[in-house]
Every structure is written in structure tokens, then in C-alpha cells.
Amino acid sequence: MGMEKNEILVIYGKKIEEMAFSLAEAADLADLIRDRDRRIGLKPNLVVARPAADGATTHPEIARGLIRYLQKNGFQNLVILEGSWVGARTGEAFPCCGYTKLAQETGVELIDTQLDSSKPYDCKGMKIEICDSAMGVDFMINLPVMKGHCQTLMTCALKNNKGIMPDKEKRRFHTLGLDKPIAHLNTVAKNDFILVDGICGDLDFEEGGNPVYSGKLYAARDPVLCDAWTASQMGYRPEEIPYIGLAEGLGVGCGDPAKAVIRELSPPSSAIETTPSGKARQYASFIEEDQACSACYANLIFALSRMNHNELNRIKGKICIGQGFKGKPGKLGIGRCTLSCDASLKGCPPGGADIIAFLQKQV
Structure with a gap:
């Protein structure tokens, strides 16, 4: 095709x-x-x-x-x-x-x-x-x-x-x-x-x-x-x-x-294998990651980098992301693997703009 x-x-x-x-x-x-x-x-x-x-x-x-x-x-x-x-x-x-x-x-x-x-x-x-x-x-x-x-x-x-x-x-x-x-x-x-x-x-x-x-x-x-x-x-x-x-x-x-x-052409199924470096490490501190796919994790990092200081400080607890959260409870989750969280954004992976809109509603 x-x-x-x-x-x-x-x-x-x-x-x-x-x-x-x-x-x-x-x-x-x-x-x-x-x-x-x-x-x-x-x-x-x-x-x-x-x-x-x-x-x-x-x-x-x-x-x-x-x-x-x-x-x-x-x-x-x-x-x-x-x-x-x-x-x-x-x-x-x-x-x-x-x-x-x-x-x-x-x-x-x-x-x-x-x-x-x-x-x-x-x-x-x-x-x-x-x-x-x-x-x-x-x-x-x-x-x-x-x-x-x-x-x-x-x-x-x-x-x-x-x-x-x-x-x-x-x-x-x-x-x-x-x-x-x-x-x-x-x-x-x-x-x-x-x-x-x-x-x-x-x-x-x-x-x-x-x-x-x-x-x-x-x-x-x-x-x-x-x-x-x-x-x-x-x-x-x-x-x-x-x-x-x-x-x-x-x-x-x-x-x-x-x-x-x-x-x-393929699903984003490979879990991340790289450690966030430089400025990306700063935003990783807001995240609890368990077997997250690289694309989903990266879009969350991009989204967090676009939010202002006050919005970031109002985030309560860690943001859950990754396949390890399937069926597990949590407060705030990104991606379809976190549907068991109290508040979760669907998508595989969700885009950065959608993640920002979701997080802004939660804080």
C-alpha cells in the first residue's frame, strides 16, 4: 500500500x-x-x-x-x-x-x-x-x-x-x-x-x-x-x-x-533503556516509571518541560507511567497502561499537547 x-x-x-x-x-x-x-x-x-x-x-x-x-x-x-x-x-x-x-x-x-x-x-x-x-x-x-x-x-x-x-x-x-x-x-x-x-x-x-x-x-x-x-x-x-x-x-x-x-507500522512496545541526562533528568524527578515505552516517556518529558514552575509545583505525588502499572492503583497516570489510576490519560502514546492539557486540569 x-x-x-x-x-x-x-x-x-x-x-x-x-x-x-x-x-x-x-x-x-x-x-x-x-x-x-x-x-x-x-x-x-x-x-x-x-x-x-x-x-x-x-x-x-x-x-x-x-x-x-x-x-x-x-x-x-x-x-x-x-x-x-x-x-x-x-x-x-x-x-x-x-x-x-x-x-x-x-x-x-x-x-x-x-x-x-x-x-x-x-x-x-x-x-x-x-x-x-x-x-x-x-x-x-x-x-x-x-x-x-x-x-x-x-x-x-x-x-x-x-x-x-x-x-x-x-x-x-x-x-x-x-x-x-x-x-x-x-x-x-x-x-x-x-x-x-x-x-x-x-x-x-x-x-x-x-x-x-x-x-x-x-x-x-x-x-x-x-x-x-x-x-x-x-x-x-x-x-x-x-x-x-x-x-x-x-x-x-x-x-x-x-x-x-x-x-x-509497529507498536511502541520497547521499554526505555536510556537514563535521562542533562535537563531531562530534572523533569524525571516528577515521574514514577515502570517499564515505560520510550515514545510515551519522551512525550511526558516534553510536556513537563513546557509547563511553568507553579504548575509543576502543584503536581501532587509522582506521575505514573509504564506497562508495570497495568491493573495497579495510583493517583495520576499517563498512557493506557495506567487506566487503574484515579486520573489517567488514554493514548498509546498520548501526545505532548494532550498531556499538558490533562495535567493542567489536575493541578
């Missing part, structure tokens, strides 16, 4: 390369691309030279799984292209993040867009310079990381396309306030297929340091719907991320997460 424009395909697990391959199969990606001679671009997020485990960059196993799928299906004209943020060098990020080795082993070309030529495009009323290598691609696969951002609150598919611009344009985006130019950029930037790295995105910052382990990947075809749904998972309403609504208004896609059709 192929993939509709309003669908989001979700897969959970630990074998990242196989998960990416399975998402490509489920989406029938080869049929979406069709022509085997088309030039296919893979655009990861390599904002800085930090390994993916720090929560800032796209796991190379995702690109490896997609490349294996594409080459198996007869696609050979492949390229990985990216430009790190201003002040960092993509030439350092490629080897640090595992992409130099990946390119050598698969024969796929690497392009550093920081070194690329560019030209201006009319992006629905705003002139924006875009790198020639990105515009020369026939089919673009966007590989963003689901993570926080200190200025735009979150970053995913739409913002990831900043990497296909020269550094001078990235600087200009910041002078314009980011939201409006990000929306306009995506009227021209290609988002033919999106596969989001939701394994362990950073809680707050684009450059990593506070990873929250979620253990999932998901695929989409509509970048606006993808970001709207991502926002809801992280505890935001889409209207809190202005570029989502602006992009919808420019005709880029749908900004209503309620219209997303979620198709799960």
Missing part, C-alpha cells in the same frame, strides 16, 4: 537502518519517485559536528537505510547535501556525524552547500537565495531531527531546509525573524518525501546536549502537516510555531494535526 499526502507513517524500535528501510517500503517510495534516472537528494540535519546521540543531528543509519532501499530499487543518481549553521563547518560535520564513511561505502556523492553556488528565487513575494545543488535535484528527501530550538521553539521539516541556502542568506533570515522567511523558503524548496529522526532529539536546543530518547522514526509527504503533528507531540499547539501557520497560508501544506492520518 502506498502513502497518501495526509498520512504520517510511524515506526518504533532500535534498529534504525531497518526502520528507515521499512518506512520507505511502506510508503512505496520507489513509486513516488518513479523515473530511475531522476537525481535524488537526501538532506539530513548536520547543524554542528556532533554525533546523533547528542540530539542535534540526523542518524546516518537513516540515510543508509534509504540508500539501500533506493539502490535495491534501481536508483543510482543519489546525493547527500547539507550546509551546517553559520560558524560551523560542514566539512567537519560530515566525518564526525558518520556521513563521510557512509558516502565512501555506498558510493553516494556528498555536497557541502556552504561551498556551493546559489541564485535568488521568488518565493511567493520574498526573494531568497537557494543553492544550485539543491535546485538541481529532481526529488528531495528531507531528513530532519525532531528537536527543540531556542528561537522557534521547535525545528523539523520546514526549518531543516535552511541548510540548502548560503551562509549569507542564513544570516539574513535571523534579521528577518526566522518564521516568515522559513515559510516563504518552503514555497520553492523541495519536500518530496520527509523521514523524521525522532530517535533522541534535543529537548530545547538545535545544537544538542539534552537528548530525550523517543525511539521512533516517521515519514510524511506534507511538510506543514509533518511539523504541525510534531509540534503536538512535543507539547505545542501549532499556532505557537508561527512558521507553520504562515507556510499553510502560502499554500505549502496543511497545518491542522487533527487531519493527519497516523499509520503505525
